[in-house]
Amino acid sequence: SQKIEQNSEALNIQEGKTATLTCNYTNYSPAYLQWYRQDPGRGPVFLLLIRENEKEKRKERLKVTFDTTLKQSLFHITASQPADSATYLCALVYSSASKIIFGSGTRLSIRP
Amino acid sequence: DTAVSQTPKYLVTQMGNDKSIKCEQNLGHDTMYWYKQDSKKFLKIMFSYNNKELIINETVPNRFSPKSPDKAHLNLHINSLELGDSAVYFCASSSRGSAYEQYFGPGTRLTVT
Numbered sequence: 001s002q003k004i005e006q007n008s009e010a011l012n013i014q015e016g017k018t019a020t021l022t023c024n025y026t027n028y029s030p031a032y033l034q035w036y037r038q039d040p041g042r043g044p045v046f047l048l049l050i051r052e053n054e055k056e057k058r059k060e061r062l063k064v065t066f067d068t069t070l071k072q073s074l075f076h077i078t079a080s081q082p083a084d085s086a087t088y089l090c091a092l093v094y095s096s097a098s099k100i101i102f103g104s105g106t107r108l109s110i111r112p
Numbered sequence: 113d114t115a116v117s118q119t120p121k122y123l124v125t126q127m128g129n130d131k132s133i134k135c136e137q138n139l140g141h142d143t144m145y146w147y148k149q150d151s152k153k154f155l156k157i158m159f160s161y162n163n164k165e166l167i168i169n170e171t172v173p174n175r176f177s178p179k180s181p182d183k184a185h186l187n188l189h190i191n192s193l194e195l196g197d198s199a200v201y202f203c204a205s206s207s208r209g210s211a212y213e214q215y216f217g218p219g220t221r222l223t224v225t
Contacts (some may be wrong), residue, residue, distance in 0.1 A: 036214075045216070046214060097212045098167060
């Protein structure tokens with residue numbers, strides 16, 4: 001069965017550094033790979049998505065890469081700020097949203 | 113304006129009861145979902161509806177039944193509640209045209225005692 005793994009449960013980095021989160025999956029590549037942010041007590045908020053045929057997407061301080069050979073996506077936050085502290089989730093979306101799988105999340109803490 | 117709303121926000125009930133959670137979206141999306149997030153924060157899809165048609169029906173007990181009266185609403189009815197049903201339930205919606213980026217509701221925290 002399809003599996004998805006986010007590299008670490010928690011990541012602590014210094015303000016101003018680049019945070020890099022990893023999402024690995026098995027078997028088939030999804031049509032879309034999405035990244036969400038979730039704050040305590042709230043629903044996930046969509047950040048970025050990347051399509052199967054794309055290598056990299058950027059949005060302000062965020063960058064996502066997608067390597068279908070390695071079956072891996074990397075999510076980068078540059079010039080990190082304490083306000084970036086949250087749990088980040090990756091999600092695999094298969095064609096026509098016939099299957100959607102979320103990773104268990106990485107809790108990111110940015111210390112001043 | 114609230115994009116995806118759920119009611120109630122908190123639900124405390126006893127084992128064996130039947131309860132419903134309501135969800136509404138005002139984004140004009142054609143697909144709606146129900147997710148369960150357990151105590152370990154793992155978010156798992158339960159159901160997906162597109163234009164009132166069931167698309168995804170993951171392995172959940174048949175005590176859970178989604179009902180979509182129209183494209184803007186997807187309600188979740190749960191019969192014979194069990195302790196293991198305690199979790200946060202999220203409703204979400206998306207559109208095919210936007211690569212299924214999902215907008216989530218604020219969640220309903222269900223506690224079964």
